[in-house]
Amino acid sequence: MGSVLIIGAGGVGNVVVKKCCQVREVFNSITLASRTINKCEKIQKETNNQIDIAQVDADNVQEVVDLINNVNPDIVINTALPYQNLSIMDACLETAVHYIDTACYEPKDEAKYSYQWQWKYHDRFKEKGLMALLGLGFDPGVTNVFVAHAFKEHFDEIYKLDILDANAGDHGHPFATNFNPEINIREITQKGKYFENGKWIETDPLSIHKSFDFPVIGEKEVYLLYHEEMECFEKHFPGIKEMRFWMTFSESYLKHLEVIQNIGLDSIKPIIYNGVEIIPLQFLKALLPDPASLGESTQGKACIGCLIEGVKDGKDKKYYIYNVCDHEKCYADVGAQAVSYTTGVPTMIGAMLMLQGTWMKEGCFNAEELDPTPFLELLGKYGLPWTEKIL
Numbered sequence: 001m002g003s004v005l006i007i008g009a010g011g012v013g014n015v016v017v018k019k020c021c022q023v024r025e026v027f028n029s030i031t032l033a034s035r036t037i038n039k040c041e042k043i044q045k046e047t048n049n050q051i052d053i054a055q056v057d058a059d060n061v062q063e064v065v066d067l068i069n070n071v072n073p074d075i076v077i078n079t080a081l082p083y084q085n086l087s088i089m090d091a092c093l094e095t096a097v098h099y100i101d102t103a104c105y106e107p108k109d110e111a112k113y114s115y116q117w118q119w120k121y122h123d124r125f126k127e128k129g130l131m132a133l134l135g136l137g138f139d140p141g142v143t144n145v146f147v148a149h150a151f152k153e154h155f156d157e158i159y160k161l162d163i164l165d166a167n168a169g170d171h172g173h174p175f176a177t178n179f180n181p182e183i184n185i186r187e188i189t190q191k192g193k194y195f196e197n198g199k200w201i202e203t204d205p206l207s208i209h210k211s212f213d214f215p216v217i218g219e220k221e222v223y224l225l226y227h228e229e230m231e232c233f234e235k236h237f238p239g240i241k242e243m244r245f246w247m248t249f250s251e252s253y254l255k256h257l258e259v260i261q262n263i264g265l266d267s268i269k270p271i272i273y274n275g276v277e278i279i280p281l282q283f284l285k286a287l288l289p290d291p292a293s294l295g296e297s298t299q300g301k302a303c304i305g306c307l308i309e310g311v312k313d314g315k316d317k318k319y320y321i322y323n324v325c326d327h328e329k330c331y332a333d334v335g336a337q338a339v340s341y342t343t344g345v346p347t348m349i350g351a352m353l354m355l356q357g358t359w360m361k362e363g364c365f366n367a368e369e370l371d372p373t374p375f376l377e378l379l380g381k382y383g384l385p386w387t388e389k390i391l
C-alpha cells in the first residue's frame with residue numbers, strides 16, 4: 001500500500017491517475033497536482049472523486065517541496081513536461097520521496113534531450129536511500145524492458161536493434177500531435193541520429209525513411225529519428241553495434257509540419273509580438289488540439305516494438321517483440337487515445353513495482369537495468385498485451 005502524488009494533468013497524467021485508481025490495493029491514496037487546476041478537477045470528477053487535487057508550478061522547487069510535505073506521498077510520478085524533471089527530482093531529494101518520470105530532461109531553451117543531466121543525480125538519490133526511475137513510458141520505457149528481456153531470454157549478443165513505432169490512428173484533425181505539441185515538434189524537427197559501429201551518425205530531420213510491414217496495421221513508411229532510449233543502450237548494453245529508431249507520420253502531418261517549419265512557427269527563439277515576448281512554438285501549441293482531448297475521436301491502432309538481430313548459442317537469430325494497441329479500447333478504459341495510454345500504463349506499473357519492493361533500488365535507473373520479467377507479467381494484465389516472434 002502506498003500514497004502517490006502525480007504531477008501533470010495532461011493526456012498521460014489522466015491515464016496514470018485512472019490506472020492507479022484501478023489498483024487501489026497498491027495505491028491507497030492518490031493526489032493529482034498540476035499548473036491548471038481545472039484540468040485536475042475534470043479528472044477528479046471522472047474518477048468519482050476518488051482522488052485529491054492540488055495546484056502547483058513544478059518549475060518552482062519550493063512549491064513542489066511544500067506540496068510533497070502537505071501530501072506526504074511515498075512516490076512522485078512526474079507526468080508534466082521533461083522541463084520539470086530536475087526541479088521535481090530536487091524536491092524529491094529534499095523531502096526523501098521516490099521518483100518516476102516518462103521522458104528524459106530537456107532544457108527549455110535548447111531542443112536537446114539527454115539523460116546526462118538526470119544520471120548526475122544517481123549518487124544523491126543513492127545516499128538518501130531513494131530511487132528515481134527514469135523514462136518509463138512506452139518508448140522510452142517498455143522498449144527498454146523489451147531489450148532487457150531479449151538479452152535475458154533470447155540472446156547472448158545483440159548486434160542490431162530497430163525500434164519501430166507506428167501510429168495508424170486517425171483523430172479526424174488535419175494536424176494534431178498525440179502528445180504535448182511543443183515536445184513533439186521539438187523532437188521531430190531535430191536532426192536524426194543513429195548508431196553504427198560504435199559511432200553516432202547524424203542525418204537531416206526525417207531525411208531517411210523506408211517502408212515496414214507492421215503486424216495488424218500493415219505496410220507503413222517509417223522515418224528515422226533520434227530517440228533517448230538509444231543513449232541508455234549505448235551506456236548499459238555497449239555490445240550493440242547498430243541502433244535505429246523509426247516512427248510513422250501521416251502525409252497530412254508531414255505536409256503541415258513542412259509549412260510550420262517554412263514559416264518559422266516551430267522556432268523556440270523568443271520574438272516580440274505587439275510589445276510582448278512570445279515563443280512561436282508555444283503560440284502554435286496554444287492553437288493546436290490538446291492531445292488529452294483526442295481520445296474521443298481517434299480510431300485505429302498503434303504498434304510499437306523492437307526488431308532485434310544477434311547471436312544465441314553460436315547461431316544468428318532475428319526476433320521481434322511488440323504491442324498492438326487499439327485507440328478506441330484505450331478510450332473505453334480510461335478516456336484517452338493510445339499514445340497517452342501506452343505511456344501511462346507502464347508508468348503506473350513501474351510505480352507499483354517500486355512500491356511493492358520488486359523494482360526498488362537506490363539511485364537513478366533506466367528500465368533496462370531492472371528485471372524485465374515482473375514488469376512484462378503485468379503489462380498485458382493492465383491493458384498492453386505483447387507478442388514475441390522468432391523470425
Ligand code: NDP
Nearest residue numbers: 008009010011012035036058080082137138139140179180
Ligand atoms: P500534456 O501537455 O498533455 O500534459 C502535460 C501536463 O503537465 C499539463 O497538464 C500541463 O499543465 C502540466 N504542466 C506543464 N508544465 C507544468 C508546470 N510547470 N507545473 C505543473 N504542471 C505543469 O502532455 P502529455 O501528457 O502528452 O505528455 C506528458 C509527458 O509524457 C511529457 O513529458 C511527454 O514527453 C511524455 N511522453 C512520453 C512518452 C513515452 O512513450 N515515453 C510518449 C508520450 C509522452 P497545463 O495544462 O497548465 O499546460
